[in-house]
Amino acid sequence: MEQEWSYLVEEYRAMLYRIAFSNMKNRADAEDAVQEAFLRYMKDEKPIQNKEHEKAWLIRTTIHICLDILKSGWYQRTVPWNESFENAAKNIYLPYQVRDDETLEAVLQLPVHYRNPIYLFYYEDYSIHEIAGILNEKEGTIKTRLRRGREEVKKILTEGRP
Amino acid sequence: MGIQEVQSQNGTSAYQKKKKTGRAEGFQESLLQNLKNRDQEKQSNTAAETEAKQAVIGTQISAKAKAEKVGMGRIGAVPDIRVNAAATQEALQAVEVRHMSYEDSDHVRIAVMEGYTLKGKREEGADARVYVEAKYEDGRMEAYQVEMAKVPEQTEHRIEQFALETMKEGV
Numbered sequence: 339m340e341q342e343w344s345y346l347v348e349e350y351r352a353m354l355y356r357i358a359f360s361n362m363k364n365r366a367d368a369e370d371a372v373q374e375a376f377l378r379y380m381k382d383e384k385p386i387q388n389k390e391h392e393k394a395w396l397i398r399t400t401i402h403i404c405l406d407i408l409k410s411g412w413y414q415r416t417v418p419w420n421e422s423f424e425n426a427a428k429n430i431y432l433p434y435q436v437r438d439d440e441t442l443e444a445v446l447q448l449p450v451h452y453r454n455p456i457y458l459f460y461y462e463d464y465s466i467h468e469i470a471g472i473l474n475e476k477e478g479t480i481k482t483r484l485r486r487g488r489e490e491v492k493k494i495l496t497e498g499r500p
Numbered sequence: 501m502g503i504q505e506v507q508s509q510n511g512t513s514a515y516q517k518k519k520k521t522g523r524a525e526g527f528q529e530s531l532l533q534n535l536k537n538r539d540q541e542k543q544s545n546t547a548a549e550t551e552a553k554q555a556v557i558g559t560q561i562s563a564k565a566k567a568e569k570v571g572m573g574r575i576g577a578v579p580d581i582r583v584n585a586a587a588t589q590e591a592l593q594a595v596e597v598r599h600m601s602y603e604d605s606d607h608v609r610i611a612v613m614e615g616y617t618l619k620g621k622r623e624e625g626a627d628a629r630v631y632v633e634a635k636y637e638d639g640r641m642e643a644y645q646v647e648m649a650k651v652p653e654q655t656e657h658r659i660e661q662f663a664l665e666t667m668k669e670g671v
Binding site: 350432438441445459460461463465466469477481484485488491492495 | 610635
């Protein structure tokens with residue numbers, strides 16, 4: 339059992355951390371969210387059908403935990419003291435080289451309904467079908483959010499506002 | 501003037517007389533002739549069908565070759581990428597999408613503003629080749645095999661430019 343958990347953590351930790359960080363924009367909260375996701379997975383008694391389902395479940399849960407933390411009254415009254423919001427992109431360690439930190443920074447400033455589809459599509463390389471499954475949305479909705487989110491990224495980069 | 505004039509005096513036509521005398525032999529002859537004719541017809545029909553089929557295949561092949569020559573059906577679907585299809589048709593070849601991950605790629609380009617991502621991998625083998633996979637915002641995925649020997653250094657084609665970058669990544 340322990341081996342199974344350690345395999346699971348090894349397999350998904352980095353990816354879940356990046357997704358959590360793209361939402362939380364600070365290391366400590368991102369780590370908390372990922373840990374909470376793993377705990378919920380271990381306690382969850384629903385049968386996991388396959389590896390893809392397992393991965394989608396973990397991503398979806400991580401995103402929900404992040405959104406819950408962000409919405410909580412406690413979080414809204416606090417300010418992270420050790421990291422600046424503007425350098426968030428530098429703290430996402432992608433397994434490949436990204437030459438355009440500016441665009442990633444702009445993506446991280448997007449509202450959550452654009453940010454997650456764009457981040458998952460471009461930076462984690464998920465397909466529209468997979469993102470629709472993870473976020474419980476229709477494929478058409480994801481396509482629309484990708485298009486509108488891209489327009490928002492342009493606005494941020496040209497006008498400096500989301 | 502009527503039918504009467506071609507009849508003989510006893511009132512029977514010359515044709516009828518001839519027919520009556522050799523009726524059995526005539527039938528056999530005509531039967532054999534008919535059988536012979538039918539065989540010949542069958543053979544010529546088969547030959548004509550084969551010829552027609554070959555002509556159709558020939559037309560398809562030449563149409564395909566012509567289409568490839570002008571770059572149709574391969575890179576035409578790529579938005580914003582078709583710069584000089586005819587000039588680059590030799591280097592680019594559409595292949596099946598392998599769904600390669602970022603981790604397995606030698607080079608990655610994330611173009612959020614343009615709405616696509618590119619992944620490139622150098623291929624093993626004697627000829628320098630690069631496999632390029634493109635994913636678009638509308639959900640389409642395309643893959644190409646780029647023959648580097650045929651790519652001009654100053655190419656304006658994005659897939660070829662990306663393939664050149666992928667080659668340089670490994671140097």
